[in-house]
Amino acid sequence: MEIKGFLIDLDGVLTKDEKFSPIDGAVSFIKFLKKKNIPFVIATSNSRFPPEEICRKLKVHGFDIEIDNIISPLVIAPEVLRREGIKSLFVVGSESLKDFLRRKGFKVIDSPEVDGILIGLDKKFNFQKMKIGTTALKIYGAKLYALNNNIISRDDDGLLFPGVGTVARMFSQTCQCNRDFKHFGKMGEEYNRVVFERLGKKEGVAMISDDIFVDLKGYKTLGLKTIFVTTGKYAEKEAKDKDFVDMIVHNLMEIPDRIKIDTKN
Incomplete structure (x- = not known):
């Protein structure tokens, strides 16, 4: 699987609770992306905390990220509601x-x-x-x-x-x-517009998520590769044999050995 960038879910993929405690392998995976200069966006549907607070909490737990790496519904909602x-x-x-x-x-x-x-x-x-x-x-x-x-x-x-x-x-x-x-969450029209503006591309992007039906099935229709992680709300058996799931992993650090990185475009 050749990958040029990642769209990464937050809850159940990078973090396991409202304290934003990291799931095993998550901090290392973000470090890997930064080291290899691989574009990524953390696409969360978290509606309890503003993006600035999510960024701060993630940094406390060792995630090497900036506010521009995070897109949440609260980035989108105020603009649309006012409009x-x-x-x-x-x-x-x-x-x-x-x-x-x-x-x-x-x-x-x-x-x-x-x-x-x-x-x-x-x-x-x-x-x-x-x-x-x-x-x-x-x-x-x-x-x-x-x-x-x-x-x-x-x-x-x-x-x-x-x-x-x-x-x-x-x-x-x-x-x-x-x-x-x-x-105003993932697969919403405005949300997707902001996501792909931040990534600067859609071709060759992979979606990593524990949400089979909204995230993986949805973004597969847009041409993204899909990676299911077993650390969240759906069991592995529910992802098996789904034609819109390209890969199943139990730890994010399994991904580097199973993909080919393309950063030329």
């Missing part, structure tokens, strides 16, 4: 997400009388939030947005839960509205 005239938001998400959006000039309120509702990862999601979001969509005509389109996610304790995209689809199905809601 679509959204001024007030009901947010299903963390307090740090709400603070981030307020700093970007949005009115964030716990009320259904809003222009839009934005779904992020919310570990305190409850019945009250479900009611406010449903009312905002059904009664007040709010637009529905999601920070990513993940089907399933994995918590620090190893247990699985519905992903952000699944929660957004629940609201859409409930209200029979916004079925084509925009999301």
Whole structure:
């Protein structure tokens, strides 16, 4: 497999928890990419922390990266929301997400009388939030947005839960509205535009992820090579025999011996 650059998932690939503790081999793999001058972007759907905070936390754990190496939904969302005239938001998400959006000039309120509702990862999601979001969509005509389109996610304790995209689809199905809601994560139109601008290329790029269906299946349709890692939320048996998975590895440091690096273009 000849590779000119990498698109690398974060959770379950480089890090294993919300403390951003490195997965075995992850720090060494990034060092390998830097040493060989191989272009890479860390493409995360993390919606709990701004990119600057993610960068800082990764550096604390020894990752040799800069802010320009990271693309998250929070790079994309404010620009699109402003362009679509959204001024007030009901947010299903963390307090740090709400603070981030307020700093970007949005009115964030716990009320259904809003222009839009934005779904992020919310570990305190409850019945009250479900009611406010449903009312905002059904009664007040709010637009529905999601920070990513993940089907399933994995918590620090190893247990699985519905992903952000699944929660957004629940609201859409409930209200029979916004079925084509925009999301700001991987495989979103704006997200992909920024990713490939940063990489400067699409041809010869490989996607490394633990997400079989959103990341690997999605980016395969764009012509990327796909590498599945077994350190995240899906088991190896679920990736086997998938024609959109080009390689399966158990540690990122298996990759250098199984690829040919092409940095000429």
